[in-house]
Amino acid sequence: MKLTLRVWRQKNAGAEGAMSTYEVDGIAKDMSFLEMLDTLNESLILSGEDPVAFDHDCREGICGACSLVINGEAHGPERTTTCQLHMRSFSDGDTIDIEPWRASAFPVVKDLVVDRSAFDRIIESGGYITAPTGSAPEAHATAVPKPAADFAFEHAECIGCGACVAACPNGSAMLFTSAKVNHLNVLPQGAPERGSRVLDMVGQMDSEGFGGCTLAGECATACPKGIPLFSITRMNREFVRAARKRG
Amino acid sequence: MAGAVLTVEPMAALDTRTDRRPSFVGLLWGSTVGKKTAMAVSGIVMLLYLVVHMLGNLKIFFGAADFDAYAAWLRTIGEPFLHHEWFLWIARVVLVAAVVTHAVAAFQLSRRDIAARPVKYAHKRRRASYATRTMRWGGVILGLFIVWHILDLTTLTVNPHAAAGHPYANVVATFSTWYGDVIYIAAMLALGLHIRHGFWSAAQTLGAGSAARDRVLRTTADALALLLTAGFVSVPVAVMTGLVS
Numbered sequence: 001m002k003l004t005l006r007v008w009r010q011k012n013a014g015a016e017g018a019m020s021t022y023e024v025d026g027i028a029k030d031m032s033f034l035e036m037l038d039t040l041n042e043s044l045i046l047s048g049e050d051p052v053a054f055d056h057d058c059r060e061g062i063c064g065a066c067s068l069v070i071n072g073e074a075h076g077p078e079r080t081t082t083c084q085l086h087m088r089s090f091s092d093g094d095t096i097d098i099e100p101w102r103a104s105a106f107p108v109v110k111d112l113v114v115d116r117s118a119f120d121r122i123i124e125s126g127g128y129i130t131a132p133t134g135s136a137p138e139a140h141a142t143a144v145p146k147p148a149a150d151f152a153f154e155h156a157e158c159i160g161c162g163a164c165v166a167a168c169p170n171g172s173a174m175l176f177t178s179a180k181v182n183h184l185n186v187l188p189q190g191a192p193e194r195g196s197r198v199l200d201m202v203g204q205m206d207s208e209g210f211g212g213c214t215l216a217g218e219c220a221t222a223c224p225k226g227i228p229l230f231s232i233t234r235m236n237r238e239f240v241r242a243a244r245k246r247g
Numbered sequence: 248m249a250g251a252v253l254t255v256e257p258m259a260a261l262d263t264r265t266d267r268r269p270s271f272v273g274l275l276w277g278s279t280v281g282k283k284t285a286m287a288v289s290g291i292v293m294l295l296y297l298v299v300h301m302l303g304n305l306k307i308f309f310g311a312a313d314f315d316a317y318a319a320w321l322r323t324i325g326e327p328f329l330h331h332e333w334f335l336w337i338a339r340v341v342l343v344a345a346v347v348t349h350a351v352a353a354f355q356l357s358r359r360d361i362a363a364r365p366v367k368y369a370h371k372r373r374r375a376s377y378a379t380r381t382m383r384w385g386g387v388i389l390g391l392f393i394v395w396h397i398l399d400l401t402t403l404t405v406n407p408h409a410a411a412g413h414p415y416a417n418v419v420a421t422f423s424t425w426y427g428d429v430i431y432i433a434a435m436l437a438l439g440l441h442i443r444h445g446f447w448s449a450a451q452t453l454g455a456g457s458a459a460r461d462r463v464l465r466t467t468a469d470a471l472a473l474l475l476t477a478g479f480v481s482v483p484v485a486v487m488t489g490l491v492s
Contacts, residue, residue: 008369071370071372072370099369099370104365169374170360170363171360172279172360174280202280203278210363211362212279212356212359213279213280214448215444215447215448215451216374216375218375228458230458230461233457234454236452243274246267246268246271
């Protein structure tokens with residue numbers, strides 16, 4: 001396949017960026033999207049140009065490192081991570097636009113790499129449980145009802161990639177935060193911090209400069225892990241409950 | 248260990264929480280989630296009022312005597328416990344509080360949302376439904392409409408007939424002008440769109456939504472939007488067609 005790529009190039013956080021156009025040839029349909037970018041970078045390096053910087057790590061769809069907006073969609077046209085997107089989703093001769101996540105809370109570091117440490121600070125503010133350290137407790141010491149375990153697992157699937165923020169017209173981190181809050185709040189192990197967790201994590205989310213939720217639903221459509229939009233509904237309920245009890 | 252200073256990084260997680268949290272209202276108004284709660288509650292107050300208002304408006308189809316008598320009765324609700332028109336004034340105060348809460352929260356949240364996404368994507372793509380995308384400007388249109396509507400049919404300042412105590416004749420006079428019909432019908436279409444996304448959103452904001460309940464909530468939102476718009480628009484249409492004159 002021969003493709004035309006329009007890629008966001010930005011030297012560093014302070015520099016002005018712009019879309020640059022590149023041609024790539026010899027792309028196989030079973031290449032992953034990142035392998036296609038590797039091919040582009042090889043040719044850029046050989047011609048003495050600066051390769052395109054982009055985040056990636058496991059390339060298995062489980063780490064949440066990759067972060068590209070492809071043709072206006074976070075992680076591209078398939079409901080998966082960019083690393084699990086394959087070139088068979090595109091046709092010979094296509095022009096593909098590749099941009100970084102766009103949100104003031106995710107500043108561009110270089111090219112397609114953004115700083116997502118705002119997510120880490122949200123986790124630090126309440127995404128933990130109080131547990132005694134030492135040897136692992138007996139697995140059945142705390143009974144977890146099956147529906148709660150299923151619900152927690154559905155939300156624990158979040159890999160923190162930030163596609164929800166990238167897709168949201170308000171740059172809101174509600175789906176990420178709600179996945180983390182719900183995952184722990186529904187479990188008996190998370191019960192001691194049930195109130196403070198949601199208040200602190202929402203507080204941190206707000207102070208990072210993410211926008212608010214207008215229920216546009218773009219986040220849940222973009223989420224490669226299928227975190228449901230109702231995750232936000234549930235966190236809203238947890239928030240009001242905690243605000244009433246003031247933590 | 249004399250002289251040895253052990254420096255330990257302060258860890259927020261281990262700090263004793265000595266600071267008191269703000270009040271319930273302070274916690275709500277101070278966060279994006281809570282501000283949406285205020286918008287949801289004030290929106291539902293206005294929505295309930297609109298249902299009653301629309302049903303009352305339909306009395307116009309029973310003629311001038313019935314409609315004017317209904318308008319006069321509104322001023323006597325709660326008597327003798329409440330003084331003449333007191334109920335009306337209480338309702339007005341509640342409604343103004345709801346409108347102001349709703350608008351201020353919307354303004355503050357919108358400014359924040361726009362600031363959170365300063366750079367647009369180069370690859371443009373249509374996002375979200377029409378009703379969702381028109382919430383902000385639709386809200387502004389409705390706010391301006393409310394001002395005109397009160398000047399027209401409550402204070403009668405801009406009403407072409409302006410006869411106090413004769414609401415039927417005033418309504419007919421307004422809807423006998425082309426601009427009265429255009430403003431009113433445009434605003435009611437905006438209202439329908441606003442309720443379509445607003446009612447469902449309010450349910451999510453108040454934590455009432457779920458996958459199992461979603462169809463019921465979406466259908467209710469559509470039904471409310473459709474019935475309110477149709478009910479309100481039926482009055483100018485009736486005047487235009489001569490059914491009410």
